[in-house]
Amino acid sequence: MKIATVATGGIGGFLAVRLTEAGHQVATIARGRHLAAIRADGLKLSAHDGEHLVAPWMATDDTGEVGAVDAIIFGVKCSGLEAAAELCRPMLGDDTIVIPFLNGVEASDRLAQILPERNVGNGVAFISTTIAEPGLISQTGEFNRFVFAERDSTPSGRVDALRAAINDAGSVAPPTDDIERELWTKFVLFSAVSGVTAGARCTIGDIMASQPLSATFQTIVAETAALGRKRGVALPDSVEADTWAFAQGLPAPMRASTAVDLEHGNPLEVDWISGAVARLSAEAGLAAPVNATIHALLSPFSAGKAPRG
Template sequence: MRIATMATGGIGGFLAVKLANSGHQVATIARGDHLAAIVENGLTLLDTSGTELAHPWIATDDPSEVGEVDAIIFGVKGDALEAAARACLPMLGPDTVVVPFLNGVEASDRLLDILPERNVANGMAQVSTTIATAGVIKKTGEFNVFTFAERDSKPSGRIDSLRQAINKAGSTAPVTDSIERDVWSKFVLFSAVSGVTAAGRCTIGDIVSIPELGELFRQVVAETAAIGRALGVSLSSDIESRTWTAASGLPTSMRASTAIDLENGRPLEIEWISGAAVRLAKKAGIKAPINEALYALLLPHRHGARKSV
């Protein structure tokens, strides 16, 4: 397959290495020092099992140099979605599939404002990766699952082809009968992990060991699940208990990317996490006071480090 990664951050970089090294033509869209390092040295993946080096078919900051591709792995920060989506346009053919792997539940809908509906799928990633240094992607943890489908979850040859490519490359891309349910199931967990570890400046270990934090976490989970159900999402009846069990099994040192960005003075994705929960609750006609509180606490830091007064 001919596949582009837009952009080549943690998720795009991880899949770019895996797919390129399994024989696919991979175009990595990147910029600045990261792009320069990929051009000069290739793209390196640091994993718990070792190091992999891949040399992309094309590495560029100009998607018009790539041309039509079969699939676009779309993994950018929520605030960058519009600009990145417009940049994808030169790479689209009639059957190109754009698979979003962003935090939150609104990415696929937002892409429809910019890209043709026929090109847009839906997806969610369960992997912990980051750009360690320019040209180097670091993966922490053992899990790497990429779940995606057409927006209506109906069978699709192009989805099957990309799923097969990812599975053969050594990662995991399972079949799903409801991508909406899967995206929301992750959101139920992530809204709590993100909101609580960022606002509380804490870790999963703190949440599990401190009863008050654990109760706050469970309240966010229940509230976000209620929003999804009110919007007609077929979430499982036991998602609240299963989410707490899943969170309790995470590494104790784990924090959401939101918490890490806050610590480093970087802009926060809260508009697409706690802010999205608040927005969607209003759309559903229900209250979301816990998500509202977390969103308010993090709003002063939304645009990154604040200058001292």
């Protein structure tokens, strides 16, 4: 397959390495020092199974050089979606599918307002990766699961082809009959992990050791799950209990990317996480006071500045 990664950050870079190793033609879209390093020395991955180095089919910041591809793996920060979506246009053929792997639950709808809807799918990634340095992607932990589908979850050959490519490359891409359920099941967890670890400047271990933080976490879970159900998402009745049980098994030092970005003074995706729960709940006639409070507390840092102290 011909596949492009827009952009080649943690998720795109991980899959670019795996898919290139499996023999696919991967165009890595990057910029600045990261692009220069890929061009000079290849794209490196430090993963649970060792060190990997590939020379992608293309490394460029000009998508007009790439031409039409079979699939675009779309993994950018939520605030960068519009600009990155425009970069996809020169790489779209009639049957190209763009799979968004972003935090939150609105990426597919936002993409479909910019790109032809026939080219837009939906997806959710379960993996912890980051750009450790220019040209190097670092993976934390062994899990790497990518769930994606057409926007309406109907079976399609282009989804099957990309799923087979990712599975054959050694990652996990299971089928799903309800991508919205998959997306919201993760969002129920992530909204709480993000909200509490960033809002309280703490770790999962701190949450488990504190009754007030544990209660706050579980309230966020309940608010987000209630919103999903109100919007017609077929979340399991047990999703709140299942999410809390899963959270108790997470590594104690773990924090959400939101907390890490806050510490480093980077822009935050809070408008698309806690802020989205608050905003969408208000539109649906629901109350989400804890998500709204987390959003209010983090909003001063949404454009990127480190908190005092």
